[in-house]
Amino acid sequence: MQPRRQPSPAPPPPPPPPALRPGAPLLALLLLLSLRGAAAVPEEPGQSQDAGPSRGLLQQAARAALHFFNFRAGSPSALRVLAAVQEGRAWVNPKEGCKVDLVFSTERYKAEEGEEGLGKCSARVFFKNQKPRPAINVTCTRLFEKKKQQQEDYLLYKQMKRLKAPLDGVSIPDSHGHIDPSLRPVWDLAFLGSSYVMWEKTTQSLHYYLAQLTGVKQWKTDDDEIDFDYTVLLHEFSTQEIIPCRIHLVWYPGKQLKVKYHCQELQTPEASGTEEGSAVAPTKLSNF
Template sequence: MPGLRSSPPALLLLFLLAVPRGSRAGQALEPGSRSAAAAARVALQYRNCQAGSLGGLRALGQVRKATLKNIPESGHKYYLQFSTEDYRTGEDAGNCLATVLYPKKKSRPVVSIKCSHTKDQKEIQEEDNRFYQRIRHQSKPITANNIPDSYGNIEPALEPVWALAVAGSSSIMWEKSTETLGYFLAQVKSVRQWIRKDDFLEFDYTVLLHEMPTQEIISCHMRLTWLPGRPLKVKHFCASEGHGAEEGSGAESGSAAAPSAEKGASF
């Protein structure tokens, strides 16, 4: 789609309009600074979970420009320009402009993000459908542990399961992030697929998140449902959060074939 590929100038204009000017313009940050990279990563985590697309998953490339502004009564707001990579292949995936506000009150970061694309929407939809069909055509429900393994390897048959974990855990990492704490997906400790009567895919995951800079490993349970072209639905509970469950992007829908009493932790 040529229109998508011609969008960087428009994105740059939006960025120039968004960046504050004048005496209260804020502080220019080194693009390679930890705080700039962390804010850009939060913006991408938000985008990955909101997009709900396995073929469109992105990782951070390089931060090209970053500005920090202190907004009284609200918090610190980052204005960012950065490149991205395809999460699986590492190829260029386009540029993004984003703002990330870390509220003074204890709540999730507020993100606004706009990206250009090197793949058109049809390509992304085709990749999503290939992932979906690979899972649907398994001879039995998927169960697996330790993805990737201790050598960093992922079995080809489990690549769609890992991609779903990346998309789903992005919701958790975005919600938990603060200006001083960030998260990476370290490993899928366990995953179990539930057979449903509708077309949605449903999984229970236990994922391990690497908290930075504390180096702590946080264990989270995640219930995820997905159908290409529909929003990704995530509910999660992390071990460090006490006994209150947190809901991610959307509630569960549809009916599972297995009785609810057999479906592990309830939310």
């Protein structure tokens, strides 16, 4: 009879892992965060990125940027309107407001038939918690040659200089939405000056459109500038209010536009402002 075999001894347990050095868990965490990329971190403390900003917010930012661009360009021939928003993102700071970066396409405001005038703009717009006058930085590609733009501006300038009698009592456009060709220069210049007013009054939820020009009076001056007063009706889309504004405008082709205005608010206190030369901050007026 063979002797009984003894079972083999169990293998020794694996050695314990080496102890982590002090601070190793923190280093590992920092490495993981760095691999995720800087885009996951808000640009500034207190801001959170909106994963999907609404179409309405992007369009609001684009409209505000165009009001500002039109005013700063100071050229009735360079006026633009929004075509479409291509892309955008937003950051929200509950204490400060909403910052929007976006890219959008534009078209010429008075595009001629058959003209291909689609341009592209990029902008950063900062809405300050429902306060008016958003801060804007906008850059746009040129729609047509600068020389052509200067020629069109000078042609409009000569047409305005020939304007003699005040146009009080007229409505541009008329009740059928038609603008007489002879009055088109007046409307374009009024639209240019109104761009400043609409930018100043825009908030994150309120936007404006020039509905009608109801009166114009041009002043004789000792220099070559166009100097005239006009009254417009601004349509505020969120409240559907029609707001009358008196605007004083001084313009000469190639020079910075000068604007003063006074609006009669229907539900809020009256507002007024001014913009001259390269100044940025408006100065409140006690009267017009």
